[in-house]
């Protein structure tokens with residue numbers, strides 16, 4: 001089960017953190033990959049390491065906020081592989097402030113990357129899934145797409161990720177007739193470039209211990225199993241769902 005040989009997976013935001021970890025996870029299941037991000041030098045090195053696992057890997061410079069860049073990336077993937085089976089919308093960023101202090105610029109930056117970027121990438125790649133009547137779309141949201149929080153002011157991030165969860169449901173309903181599934185994965189707290197500065201503080205660690213039943217942050221690679229499941233043939237009857245990988249944060 002969960003064999004991805006013969007499948008082509010596109011992962012956005014694969015130059016670091018969870019996207020990078022999922023790229024290795026998918027490669028170990030046999031998937032060929034296209035890895036997208038803005039830092040191309042990093043992608044080239046990662047692609048070399050992934051190829052050493054015996055699969056193909058195409059690095060592509062892509063800014064998910066830029067329609068032309070996204071459409072070019074889709075063309076490049078189709079030219080190289082002839083198809084796309086799996087899309088992981090993982091690229092994300094955040095400018096944090098509360099509703100009273102948030103600037104238009106920071107709000108738009110966060111929404112453009114975390115929500116509109118997911119839309120643009122899905123639009124560009126899903127039409128190639130429609131042609132083949134097969135697809136697995138996995139959108140990375142967050143626990144913060146489902147709840148507010150008292151630890152820090154991150155109103156734009158909550159808004160984007162909540163949008164991603166319902167975008168997923170709409171796309172799942174729309175594309176089901178083409179044998180395309182679309183699901184959300186909502187990670188809890190994982191230490192990455194995005195979060196390390198916050199998660200390493202004593203205050204946040206105490207907050208985490210009080211609010212995460214498993215009492216720890218997510219470990220490297222701990223998101224992979226759920227992503228691989230949703231990407232697999234075996235998940236053929238699962239669509240529109242939101243799987244939380246959060247140590248229990250959203251259950252209490």
Ligand SMILES: NC(=O)c1ccc[n+]([C@@H]2O[C@H](COP(=O)([O-])OP(=O)(O)OC[C@H]3O[C@@H](n4cnc5c(N)ncnc54)[C@H](OP(=O)(O)O)[C@@H]3O)[C@@H](O)[C@H]2O)c1
Nearest residue numbers: 013015016017018037038039063064091092142190192194
């Ligand atoms: N870590 C957590 O605790 C956590 C929890 C819940 C949800 N998440 C979500 O998980 C996803 C990955 O985050 P992470 O923690 O792994 O953070 P990360 O290490 O900072 O990785 C973010 C990735 O997104 C890419 N990216 C950012 N803006 C982009 C843009 N405009 N165009 C293309 N790529 C862009 C970055 O690559 P370049 O800079 O090279 O473009 C990088 O590869 C995000 O959607 C995040 O919101 C993370």
